[in-house]
Amino acid sequence: MDKKAPISLARLLLLFLKIGSVGFGGGMAIISVMERELVRKRKLLPLGEFLHGVGFGQILGSFAINAALFAGYRLYGAVGGLLSAAAFLAPSLAMVVGLSALYFRYHAIPALAGAVAGLGPVVIALIVEAAWSIAARVLRSPAGIAVALAALAAGLCKVNALWVLGAAGAIGILLARVGRPAPPASPEAPEPFRAWMAAPVLAGGSLGALATTFFKVGLLFFGGGFVLIPVLSARLVTELHWLTAREFIDGVAISNLTPGPIAVLATFAGFHLAGVTGALIATAALLAPAAILMLVLSRQYERFCFGPYGQGFLSLLNPAIAGLILSAAFLLGGGVMTSWPRWIFGAACLLVLRKLEWPPVILLAAGALAGYAGLLP
Numbered sequence: 366m367d368k369k370a371p372i373s374l375a376r377l378l379l380l381f382l383k384i385g386s387v388g389f390g391g392g393m394a395i396i397s398v399m400e401r402e403l404v405r406k407r408k409l410l411p412l413g414e415f416l417h418g419v420g421f422g423q424i425l426g427s428f429a430i431n432a433a434l435f436a437g438y439r440l441y442g443a444v445g446g447l448l449s450a451a452a453f454l455a456p457s458l459a460m461v462v463g464l465s466a467l468y469f470r471y472h473a474i475p476a477l478a479g480a481v482a483g484l485g486p487v488v489i490a491l492i493v494e495a496a497w498s499i500a501a502r503v504l505r506s507p508a509g510i511a512v513a514l515a516a517l518a519a520g521l522c523k524v525n526a527l528w529v530l531g532a533a534g535a536i537g538i539l540l541a542r543v544g545r546p547a548p549p550a551s552p553e554a555p556e557p558f559r560a561w562m563a564a565p566v567l568a569g570g571s572l573g574a575l576a577t578t579f580f581k582v583g584l585l586f587f588g589g590g591f592v593l594i595p596v597l598s599a600r601l602v603t604e605l606h607w608l609t610a611r612e613f614i615d616g617v618a619i620s621n622l623t624p625g626p627i628a629v630l631a632t633f634a635g636f637h638l639a640g641v642t643g644a645l646i647a648t649a650a651l652l653a654p655a656a657i658l659m660l661v662l663s664r665q666y667e668r669f670c671f672g673p674y675g676q677g678f679l680s681l682l683n684p685a686i687a688g689l690i691l692s693a694a695f696l697l698g699g700g701v702m703t704s705w706p707r708w709i710f711g712a713a714c715l716l717v718l719r720k721l722e723w724p725p726v727i728l729l730a731a732g733a734l735a736g737y738a739g740l741l742p
Contacts, residue, residue: 370409370440370441371407371408371409371440372407372409372440374440374445374448377409377437377440377441377449378448378449378452379452380403380407381433381437381449381453382453382455382456383402384398384399384402384433384453385452385453385455385456385457385624387624387725387729394488394492394697395624395626396419396429396432396690397492397494397495398491398725399415399429399432399433400412400498401495401498401725403415403436409436409440410436410439410440412499412502412503412683413503413683414439415432415436416499416503416682416683416686417435417683418431418432418435418436418663419432419686420530420534420682420686421435421659421662421666422434422435422655423530424655424658424662425584425586425654425655425658426583426586426628426652426655426656426658426659427628427652427655429453429626430450430453430454430626430628430655431450431655431656431659433449433450433452433453433454434446434447434449434656434659434660434663435659435663436449437449437450438660438663438664439663439666443660443663446659446660446663447660450652450656454648454652456623457623457624457626457629457632458629458644458645458648460623460624461619461620461623461632461633461636461644462632462636462641462644464619464623464633465616465619465632465636465637465644466636468615468619469636469637483732483733483734483735483736483737483740483741484732484733485697485701485702485707485732485736485741486701486702486707486708486711486714486741487710487711487714487725487728487729487731488697489694489697489698489702489711490711490712490714490715490718490728491714491725491728492690492691492693492697493691493694493715494715494718495690496687496691496694497719499683499686499687499690500513500684500687500691503683503687504684508540508681508684509681509684512533512536512681512684512685513684513687513688514688515529515532515685516529516533516684516685516686516687516688516689516692517688517689517691517692518688518692519688519689519692520688520689520691520692520693520695520696521692523696529685529688529689530682530685530686530689532685533681533682533685534681534682536681537677537680537681537682538677539677540677540680540681541677541680542677571638571639572642572643575638575639575643575647575650576646576649576650577650578600578605578650579635579647579650579651580651580653580654582596582597582600582631582651583651583652583655586628586651586654586655597613597630598610598613601613601634607634607637607638608634608637612637613634616630616633616634617630619633620632620633628648628652631647631648631650631651632644632645632647632648634647635647635648704741706740706742707741710732710735710741714728714732
């Protein structure tokens with residue numbers, strides 16, 4: 366990479382704010398929007414490097430937030446990484462705070478279900494288009510094709526993505542050891558790293574207990590956002606009685622109304638316990654373990670990815686991610702593409718994305734309007 370980043374920090378943060386505002390549909394859907402904006406449209410990162418960040422992000426926490434942190438780090442160091450993750454999360458956090466305030470005042474969820482349901486076909490189209498685009502650029506060897514197909518099958522069987530990516534990396538190391546050429550891990554040399562930056566976290570009394578509780582949950586945040594549901598339910602409902610069972614279920618529903626990860630369920634719980642301050646502390650504490658790990662991995666990425674075994678490990682991550690993204694489209698599509706109008710609308714969105722390259726926000730707005738009007742039963 367050039368020493369000078371190809372985009373200013375302010376514009377980078379605005380870009381992540383935009384991505385965080387339109388990234389409905391969960392992790393893989395958000396990754397598809399990020400890949401489109403960061404790699405294809407603005408060429409801020411090479412595809413291989415971006416996908417390596419997605420792979421690292423699968424280890425702990427929300428991999429969409431982790432991918433934003435990794436991308437920001439590659440362009441502006443630790444400060445850029447943390448600010449990029451915060452900008453990406455900000456729209457969902459603000460939305461959850463607003464919806465939580467309405468919920469705890471009126472004890473009802475705002476009637477947004479129809480509009481959100483209309484986003485489903487657009488999200489599936491975004492995921493399929495991203496898988497298509499990535500596969501066309503990374504499936505260049507028999508080993509890569511085999512790994513992508515295996516990852517697709519494993520994803521359809523709901524195997525933990527961390528195990529799939531670990532297996533792909535192990536195969537890449539094995540091929541490197543026996544001397545077979547592996548696909549290049551990343552087409553460009555990265556920029557020098559900048560200094561670390563640590564920010565103190567201040568909490569006291571009940572806020573301290575809130576931060577400690579969610580930090581401990583964050584240490585167990587493996588395997589994607591929906592893993593949080595049983596963990597938080599046991600902790601917040603059964604053990605601590607901070608939420609009733611009904612409030613917790615409604616909190617899950619509210620978190621699914623936002624464009625961000627389901628991790629914003631912590632925002633809902635924190636708001637209930639200590640208002641806006643509690644929402645911010647709970648969210649930050651939950652995501653802190655993953656952020657720390659991603660900062661370490663991002664800092665060591667340069668040293669790791671250009672070693673022989675590092676290149677072998679990373680070389681087959683990209684085909685595996687392409688397979689996992691496609692499997693997400695199949696799994697999510699089963700619950701979304703439930704009528705002919707949805708299939709037709711989804712196919713039209715895919716065609717527009719591939720041929721006309723419209724911004725996803727236009728299609729998401731059209732889907733929301735169609736869903737609200739009852740045109741996508």
